[in-house]
Amino acid sequence: MKDNAKSRQLFVEAQQLLPGGVNSPVRAFGAVGGNPVFIESGQGAYLRDVDGNRYIDYVLSWGPLILGHSHKAIVQALSKALERGTSYGAPTEQETELARLVMEFMPGIEMIRFVTSGTEATMSAIRLARAFTSRDKIIKFEGCYHGHADAFLVKAGSGVATFDLPDSPGVPRAAVQDTLLARYNDLDSVHEIFKSNPDQIAAVIVEPVAGNMGVIPPRDGFLQGLRDFTTASGALLIFDEVMTGFRVHPGGAQTLYGIEPDLTTLGKVIGGGLPVGAYGGRHEIMEMVAPIGPVYQAGTLAGNPLAMTAGIETLKLLKQSELWKTMEKNAQILHDGLRRFARRAGVPLENTRVGTMFGFFFTEGPVQDWQTARASDTKRYAAFFHRMLERGIYLAPSQFESAFVSTAHGTNEIELTLEAARESFQTLT
Ligand code: HOZ
Secondary structure, X not given: OOOOHHHHHHHHHHHHHOHHXXXXXXXXXXXXXXXXXXXXXXXXXXXEEOOOOEEEEOOHHHOOOOOXXXXXXXXXXXXXXXHOOOOOOOOOHHHHHHHHHHHHHOOOOOXXXXXXXXXXXXXXXXXXXXHHHOOOXXXXXXXXXXXOOHHHOEOOOOHHHHOOOOEOOOOOHHHHOOEEEEOOOOHHHHHHHHHHOOOOEEEEEEOOOEOOOOOEOOOOOHHHHHHHHHHHHOOEEEEXXXXXXXXXXXXXXXXXXXXXXOEEEEEHHHHOOOOOEEEEEOHHHHOOEOOOOOEOOOOOOOOOHHHHHHHHHHHHHHOOHHHHHXXXXXXXXXXXXXXXXXXXXXXXXXXXXXXXXXXEEOOOOOXXXXXXXXXXXXXXXXXXXXXXXXXXXXXXXXXXXXXXXXXXXXXXXXXXXXXXXXXXXXXXX
């Protein structure tokens, strides 16, 4: 057994001051039981906790750390930037540079606004879509998570699914009355909504690869169907690529599947581990944003120079296609190995992967939407999670999240992980 005495003590203290001892619910291990480990530092593919235990990290701060922890280029660039100040509340060259880099990866984005979180990005994107179309209703999918803004807290994924809070108290009915729910991967359910709300839908917002109910790839034709419905009805298609951006393909899901959304929301990777979000799209839409248009949206720390610097360094390195390809190859080796060892141990496992994101459901499968995802055995996931943690592998403390690899995960880390998985699966039967 690992010694976790210091983590346990810190958790006791934290719970007296912070709700659940954490600042974001899924960190609390509520779905898997036990105490969260408190982290002291991260280096490359590894986390070190306050008791001195080391873990190979597949959470990577929930996705942003695509180059691993404390990447030298980022640390150096940030150290220099720090000496010049932390925030100015005035424009910097870095904002334009990061905008240009993002657009090189995602040419469909012609103009972009940086904000400070994914929640802010999605919340602002629907405000803009509503203004652009002069319509109020939006369609979202059960099990998809677009941050915690009121309008999205209906049958959402991530922590909302993990803690089974389908509709959060505190969200006024009026805030969600225009949020219409469809089933992921089910075009008929989308068609029905369009049919019963003619000329009223402002936007369809979707995680083009769902990553907040575990990882669920879109079925063939699903995203194209959304593109066709929205175009035909004058609604906007919003790809929430906060998670999938740079992860399922360097150019995001829109490049991988060849579908151009009207608006894209980003976060995570474009901040290189610092707080960031962004929304962008075609000129004619983005030109509605203040100060050139009437749609108001602002932020004291938006486009923060440190976040921009970390994002610039990250994207510059990601331009080396070999780096990305190696990372994807490693994700594939992991995915295949997990499947193989689960099968050998007789553990029913549906595992999924798109690019550098992967997930696994303890079920016979197939998993294609929230209904089938939630049918998986979460107790078994919890047991697997703890067996892996004990063997030095840090996975998300919930079945309904995604795992990520970074460029710092090499052959050694992959082999150690698969060996830990092999042993862990054997103990589950
Ligand atoms: N989007 C992340 C979860 N899937 C955010 C992590 C959090 O909620 O803390």
